[in-house]
Amino acid sequence: MSPTRPSVLPAVLRLLSLLPLLLPTPPGVRGDCGPPPEVPNAQPILGGSTSFPEKTAITYKCNEGFVKIPGNPDSVVCLSNNQWSEFIEFCNRSCDVPTRLLFASLKKDYNMQNYFPVGSTVEYECRPGYIRNPFQSVKLTCLQNLTWSKAAEFCKKKSCPNPGELRNGDINITTGLFYGSPIFFSCHTGYRLVGESSSYCTLFDRTLKWSEPLPECVEIYCPEPIQIDNGYIQEEQEVYVYRQSITYGCNKGFNLVGKSSIYCTVTEDEGEWSDPPPQCIGKSSGYKPSPTAQKPTTVSVPATQRPSVPKATTSFHTTRVTERKETSPSGAVSLIYGFVAAAIIIGILILVKIFWDYGKSGSYNTYENNKAVNVMFHNLSETDDTSEVRHSDKL
Template identity: 35%
Template sequence: MFPSNISASCFCALHIIFLALITSSNGDCGPPPRLIYAELLASFQGIADFPVGTSVSYNCRLGYQRIGGASNTTCLPDSTWPEPTVFCELRSCSSLSDIPNGQVHIESLTFGSEVNYTCNEGYRFITKIRTRTCQADGTWSGTDPVCEIVTCVPPDAITDGSYDPEKDEYAYQNSVTYKCKTGLTLVGENSIFCTAQGNWSSPAPQCKAVRCSEPDVPNSHKLSGFRGPYNLNSAVTFACDEGFSMKGSSSVTCGINSTWEPELPKCLIECLTPNVENAEILSELTGLYLLNATVSFECSKGFVLQGSNTVKCSINGQWEPPLPKCQTVACPNPQVPNAHEVSGFTGPYTLNSTLTFACEPGYSMSGSNYVKCNVGSKWEPPLPKCLTVACPNPQVPNAHEVSGFTGPYTLNSTLTFACEPGYSMSGSNYVKCNVGSKWEPPLPKCLS
């Protein structure tokens, strides 16, 4: 036994020195592994080297608890520390229940976790702290927050009216009902309630005297609502006199602002349906075409518009200017000498008819090989031309012909050259007459 006045730490130090004297020459271990869930005993902290065979122990960190297994590790002969099997786990707190008029929201019950609380709709917190945290000892911080019902102040009073019931304070979803004095009309919601936000669902209504003026629609007669007074929701129905057409609703009602809703109709002059053969009406109007109504037209495929494409219904019930006409488009027969047809050569040639040409052998095309009949009865672009192709006589000094040297040299004529002995060729020995009346590639040269 050691003397009682020798501390445990001194004993550990002596034990380490003793182990150092008897260990092999393999060397010491460095500091033991650092564990996220545990820490070394104080007696082993701050030491840089540990002899082989030294055993150190750990304690669980704050917020962790033992789950069994060895809580120590020993310096091995190869100067390494084996990491111990996990022997601590996060401490857990007990589950929490919902609070009166609210809920608790839990994601985890382990040390350090935080739970949040919310109040039900129509309730609000009366405590400042609305969260709790799982502590190191397995208990929750603080206490449950408190939710109380939302209240509203009394609603606004109204002129010439009242509401019921009257109280000093109204709780969430409490309601009041308004009414006006006799002869007045309530404008707005007659019943409103206290909302979850602590305000009223709608503004306070008003009490109004509603009276609409005599409904006068020229060129019409009434079918109902012959006599006033016209108060709120009074209705009148109209019909236009013969020769006039109605624009607007035939029935109107006296509204809350002492105006007719919708606005009073009009009885107007109507033009006949505009029919233009081989044309389509582009306007959105259908059925009735009243005074000042406008209509636009577009001719069908193969036709061209003669006249104005837009007309208007005039005061005399006629379309002005007069309705247009859609006439057939016809282009002339295509004549392109030294060309042959490829497609589209069956007449007659109407709007958007298309033609494709190709020149005869030995001819080159000037212009577009594709034309179209336009609204002016002309081919667009203009018809092409097929021109003779003639390349110049080939002059290559110090060369002799191999093949193709019988002129004239027309489109696609080919020549083959060979240089005289003692000369070498620069360029291609084979050339061809192209559509530009040029040899392609350029004539070669025979260089000494």
């Protein structure tokens, strides 16, 4: 019987178990997790990497229209067992940032939040200058179509205090006395505005006040009236205001040319007189009204009297007077001519009557009739200086 030979099988198995340790390990095999897992509504940020050894971390970015859920991790890690760590879905749809309101602002709890899933709500508070309306909700909700519900006007504007009254002026209130509203100031005619022409209801230290104080309406004065030569101002005063008038008068021996009364008026907040002052002209000066008059006037004077006129117009007035003397008889001369003509006509009629009676009787009636005829005839032909009628002795 042959001797017992030791068994080699256990030694072979031990060598086979050590073989992986003796051979080189191919790259990308030991401790490699392979491609990152797929995450709903997100994409991994690889940066060009193809190998992911142990402890490698991969971060994800949410797809367009999705927002990261606060508190949920957005990355995975390669573990020692060549497996990726577990994850929770961290991208979801959300409404945009809440609606910005003019009269209210988001409460501080929502200022840093950017994830608003369907059904979530936000709450507002009134801005300074506004007051809460207790009958309206201050909350908005993210709807199924990812839009916010319509905001009610749950905050109303506060009002500024009454601005008061503007003496000698008006306050024009266009949109009320609420926060942000303007008011406008104007003065009555004859007054000038001193100060701002408008004011706004605004906020000062959380209190509503008017941005500008009330202006003043100051009375407008006309300049001191001009004194005129050879004349005076009746009941002269120290100051003259809108619509107040003055009346001029002339000294004895002078005529007033122009408007005797003028009044104070206003143009572009400046006082001025309605007309220029008149002039006082001597009665015998032959003065004509201002050159702007439409029809020049002339002065009637006797032929023996030379009018006294200003030097600049002496030749003009002298010519006018000379023409009047040569071409137009005076009123007295014209009257005398009329009486003479009437007397001649009456005398002719009397003579015709006498000759008619003589023809019938053949002679004069009597000496007394002849005497009467002669007296009448001589009275009509003699001048006013004749005191008696002389008769011929032959009669």
